[in-house]
Amino acid sequence: xxxxxxLQRRSxxxxxxxxxxxxxxxxxxxxxxxxxxPLGLDLLMVVRDGxxxxxxxxxxxxxxxxxxxxxxxxxxxPEYQNELTWIRDRYPQLHKRLACDITAADLERLLxxxxxxxxxxxxxxxxxxxxxGEKRKFLPHGSNPINAMHFVHxxxxxxxxxxxxxxxxxxxHALENDLDLLPFLVLGFFCGIRPAGELMEVLWRDVHLxxxxxxxIIRATVSKTRRMRSIDLAPNAVAWLNAxxxxxxxxxxxxxxxxxxxxxxxxxxNWRAAAGRKIKWIxxxxxxxxxxxxxxxxxxxxxxxxxxxxxxxxxMWRHYYKGTTKAAATAFxxxxxxxxxxxxxxxxxxxxxxxxxxxxx
Numbered sequence: 001x002x003x004x005x006x007l008q009r010r011s012x013x014x015x016x017x018x019x020x021x022x023x024x025x026x027x028x029x030x031x032x033x034x035x036x037x038p039l040g041l042d043l044l045m046v047v048r049d050g051x052x053x054x055x056x057x058x059x060x061x062x063x064x065x066x067x068x069x070x071x072x073x074x075x076x077x078p079e080y081q082n083e084l085t086w087i088r089d090r091y092p093q094l095h096k097r098l099a100c101d102i103t104a105a106d107l108e109r110l111l112x113x114x115x116x117x118x119x120x121x122x123x124x125x126x127x128x129x130x131x132x133g134e135k136r137k138f139l140p141h142g143s144n145p146i147n148a149m150h151f152v153h154x155x156x157x158x159x160x161x162x163x164x165x166x167x168x169x170x171x172x173h174a175l176e177n178d179l180d181l182l183p184f185l186v187l188g189f190f191c192g193i194r195p196a197g198e199l200m201e202v203l204w205r206d207v208h209l210x211x212x213x214x215x216x217i218i219r220a221t222v223s224k225t226r227r228m229r230s231i232d233l234a235p236n237a238v239a240w241l242n243a244x245x246x247x248x249x250x251x252x253x254x255x256x257x258x259x260x261x262x263x264x265x266x267x268x269x270n271w272r273a274a275a276g277r278k279i280k281w282i283x284x285x286x287x288x289x290x291x292x293x294x295x296x297x298x299x300x301x302x303x304x305x306x307x308x309x310x311x312x313x314x315x316m317w318r319h320y321y322k323g324t325t326k327a328a329a330t331a332f333x334x335x336x337x338x339x340x341x342x343x344x345x346x347x348x349x350x351x352x353x354x355x356x357x358x359x360x361x
Contacts, residue, residue: 060138063102063129064088064095069136070129082196082260087125099130100139104148116152123149159323160282161289162189168335169274175243175337177273181266182244183255185286190237191216192290192308198222200263202255207233207241214238223309231307236336243337292323293332 036042061069067088074081091110094102107126111119127146133139162170167189174182184199187207193199193216201222208215214233220226233241245251256263272278282288287308295304324332 060098060100060133062095063097063099066099066133066136066138067129070132073132080197082200083121084125086260087122090122099133100143102145104145107145108149120151123151159288159292160285161292161323162282162285164328164332164335166274167289167332170270171240171335172338173270173273175240175247178266178270179244179247179249180257181263181270182249183241184258184263184267185270186237186240186244187216187255188286189289190234190240191231192287192294193218193231194224194287194309196260197224198309200254200256200260203253204251204255207255209233209238209241209245218309225309227309229307229309234333236333239336288323289332293329296324296326296329297333 067084071081071084071088074084093110094106097106107123111122114122123146127144130139130144130146134141134144171182171185171189174185184195187193187199187202188195193202198218202216202218206217206219208217214237216231216233218229218231220228223229250257258266268281271281291304291308294307295301298304
């Protein structure tokens, strides 16, 4: 008896449903069936999937908004934030696109002109941004487009450093032709300060030239590791900064008075002028040069980890041990400006001159 009643109700409801279908709706339903029947799809399933996509798009945000949200979470890491800002502004084509609509194919087209080495850092930044989008439900879980792209894991290369001759020519060229660039080079080569984040934030009040122990203070708010550290200024670094001061260099405010893109252009011009031809800049060349020469001279890996703001003794040793010879390192720490003549500065061997500097480290 219950089954009969249930069937009767279904029949009645079906009749009511048919009455609710206007001729226009029936025509639309028929057209929908014509589209999905060759594909073997169920109309109700297609409609539900479409509704899910519609709901996702209405809750998503433009990629620029998502990127800026991620940037806001990284305010305590200036170096990383600078890199993120550069990547964001490099691809304005993505700014107005909804985050959920961007596909791996879209990103592949943008990266196609780049080498593998250039595209992979960008992919890592994008992946982090899209991961945040998934957490905030701006795109479906598991739909990060970067996960459909291919990362190539290249073998680690030997650390490249800049030769003493090239360093000397860069410093001399800046002293004569681009005085504003000189402190950036001096503190990059002789202190190993990270250029993108830390060095751009160092102020002249952080540089103590005239005391018994010349040093540079990297404030905690500037340091990548969020820890304050001090870096002793070697005698030749002091000499170059004094030459800058003697030439009338501005010693108020920030050490680097150039914006990032202007700085890169001036540094590239200086690099090529010193080489005498067009050659590729060595990534992190100044920092690698400092660490290699410091370790070759002093052989105090724990101290180098502290003054460079590095995180790992093992990584530091693997990268920089035997990065250069002790003789080359001695010559590096005896690179002085032309104004310091042989009559008033003598290049002492390690046993006589350098230990006073080394002992302070």
